[in-house]
Amino acid sequence: MHLIEMDKVGIKRQGRWLIQNVSLTVNAGEIVTLIGPNGAGKSTTAKTALGVLKADAGSIRRKANLTVGYVPQKLAVDWTMPLTVRRLMSLTAKPAKAEIEAVLEKTGISHLINANVQQLSGGEYQRALLARAILRRPDLLVLDEPVQGVDYSGEIALYNLILKIREELNCGILLISHDLHVVMAQTDTVVCLNGHVCCSGEPQQVAASEAYKQLFGEAASNSLAIYHHHHDHSHLADGTIIPSKGDHGDCCNHG
């Protein structure tokens, strides 16, 4: 039983398809990463999976009683609202005090428990948002650019934390990464979006490619992988698809 199964889902706004024909599944314990350029529909896909946006085409099936933890791309708390990190943790649930302390310890921000969320740095805030989401013990964790505003070493630490969470909770993770370059080697499935699913598959296949080994060596494939984006087509400015010559792999089927 999949946690979420999206089948040929489309979202239409003002006569324009934001995403079309998007199919993907997330299983328990699986990390599915969405990558793609700006405006590719990554956040739209995530919100559709969550049920925040209603699909205009296709169908979505969610496991019954699915508990979700969500880290949105933008979460600006108005400065008029006094909100400490401690209070943020119980925004949508009622965790015990010990649970809050444990999760802040895990995410490395326990010293900030009484800080105002508006005064956190970008990295600290992302950690707080992640802590809040996993505190719910979710079956499905949806992380929309969870490492934004985090420095490079913090980024690796956060990704390792996400892996640890997956092991502990055995939850499915739908992860959005803005840049095409860095995607976790431990990501189980990579879905490349550009209005539709351009490409999807295991990153290891890509990481095992000759070009990858030449650039980074085999050791690097244990922590970070470079996902090479082979297109069998290109896009015109209006999104029209032009096929191009090249290797196909398991990519691309614009039925």
Next chain:
Amino acid sequence: MDDFILRAMLAGTGLALVAGPLGCFVVWRRMAYFGDTMSHSALLGVALAFMLNINLMLGVLAVTITVSLCLLFLQKRGSLSTDALLGLLSHSALALGMVLIAFMSNIRFDLLSLLFGDILAVGMEDVVAIYACAAVILGLMYFLWRPLLASTVNRELAEAEGFNPDVTQLIFMVMMAAIIAIAMKIVGVLLITALLIIPAATARWFAKTPEQMAVLSSLIGIASVVLGLEGSLQFDSASGPSIVVASLCLFLLSLFASRLITGVLGKEQGL
């Protein structure tokens, strides 16, 4: 203390009790002008209530809820910006109310008391209605606090994690309409939002959590009502403006006090 002062104090206290938490949401959600629009349309509600010979509060509730639903609908259609829509609805409702009142020459309206409140107009039945309303609103707030707060912080997050922001928003609107209906006699339609916003803004300086801010703004609201009504008796001024001036004084004082507090703390921390 005279009976009418006691009634006014009781009514004002009940009102301030509810205005505290509700006002916090108005501030957090940046809905100050939305509140204004709803309360200005209350005058149209009064006029219609007299015309159709129905209960005054019911008339006000019906019109304010209708106006807020109109606004939500027009906002979704997205043809005009929100501030233009607010201005359009707010002033046309106010003007429509005034014109309708002018048509009913057989009834004598005390327009000033409708616009700015009148302590003398508060009867025992008003006090009862205010406390009944206050009890219902505070009860709803208690049970809906978490979803209300979550959808205020982030609507999509609240929806993704199992709340229904549309329903919460609708209930919030009805609560706003209700407080406008009960606040009309005390502060008047033009000044109701001040009673929602100023105590909340004052409380912001001293609160660490949303809950603290809600409770504090209730207390500050009650203090404003007591001080304002005293002043209104002293200077024979309309009750609404007197209460608002009192809350403004408290806000200015708090501004000074918070500067002092952060100054002292800053020195202790060597900043």
